[in-house]
Amino acid sequence: MQRSFKDYLTIALKGVAMGAADTVPGVSGGTIAFISGIYEELITTIGNIDLSLFSTWKKHGFKSFWEKLNGNFIVALIVGILFSVFTFMRLANYLLQEHPILIWSFFFGLVIASIWFVAKQIEKWKIPTIIAAILGAVIAYYLTSLPPAASSNSNLYLLLCGALAVCAMILPGISGAFILVLLGAYRNITQAVHDFDFKKIALVALGAIVGLLTFSKILKWLFKHYRNLTLAILTGFITGSLNKIWPWKEVLESTKIEEKIIVLKDKSVLPWNYDGESNLLFATLLMLAGFFLIIILEKLADQKPDGDAANPDV
Numbered sequence: 589m590q591r592s593f594k595d596y597l598t599i600a601l602k603g604v605a606m607g608a609a610d611t612v613p614g615v616s617g618g619t620i621a622f623i624s625g626i627y628e629e630l631i632t633t634i635g636n637i638d639l640s641l642f643s644t645w646k647k648h649g650f651k652s653f654w655e656k657l658n659g660n661f662i663v664a665l666i667v668g669i670l671f672s673v674f675t676f677m678r679l680a681n682y683l684l685q686e687h688p689i690l691i692w693s694f695f696f697g698l699v700i701a702s703i704w705f706v707a708k709q710i711e712k713w714k715i716p717t718i719i720a721a722i723l724g725a726v727i728a729y730y731l732t733s734l735p736p737a738a739s740s741n742s743n744l745y746l747l748l749c750g751a752l753a754v755c756a757m758i759l760p761g762i763s764g765a766f767i768l769v770l771l772g773a774y775r776n777i778t779q780a781v782h783d784f785d786f787k788k789i790a791l792v793a794l795g796a797i798v799g800l801l802t803f804s805k806i807l808k809w810l811f812k813h814y815r816n817l818t819l820a821i822l823t824g825f826i827t828g829s830l831n832k833i834w835p836w837k838e839v840l841e842s843t844k845i846e847e848k849i850i851v852l853k854d855k856s857v858l859p860w861n862y863d864g865e866s867n868l869l870f871a872t873l874l875m876l877a878g879f880f881l882i883i884i885l886e887k888l889a890d891q892k893p894d895g896d897a898a899n900p901d902v
Contacts, residue, residue, distance in 0.1 A: 603668020635808035697878030724824025750795025
């Protein structure tokens, strides 16, 4: 299936949405990829990256290499993500600082709808799929309630942090930034970027590349052989992550990094138990807005099923 310029523009816009989500701690770009209909193609494309690509280039030329790589898809998506990161990051930070309840309410509605979207793709609910969904929810909830670990500057630790963070970024439900906070590496890595410590940055980037290539192959295999179980686990994972993005929180522990307050530990409370203005009416309206945005995205994805253009060896 040949794609038009309009198709790639749509993919770039989905990349913009993924990038915007990844700038928000607690929201995964993988969730956006899933609900916008490009998740499986993304996983398959990354999973197909190996040394055989260079063999294809040598034997059949760059055009065959680029087609096997699904290069146009990758470029369109990366352009969208980078555009979003560099343009929306400041806006996201401002909204989280100044209007946290309202922005979290919007994302809460968005994720609620995405749970329904992922769950309805399961062809048949059986005992194993129900157990898988419950297990995914328990694991995600446990992760969101963990206290941050002690920091470390060892090379191996930084490699591990990069690998785990990027895995979280492509796994619907948990954000990579949140994993870095749990591992105690968020401050070290942001400081390394601020100080242009290229050694630390390179170690994290190398870990991210290894983690991305490895984990995507695992996900690709799971979707091919255990699609329903995988979808059930992802459904549970996204459900369990709701604890992290519940709008009304009581902060128990925080720290200051580069003039930003980073919450290390908090707990969810009911709106009427919130110590401050709950903004319940506007929060509810924004939850509904987030919910119906996913419905609209689903309709758009159904009109142009991007997955049909995925690599033939899925």
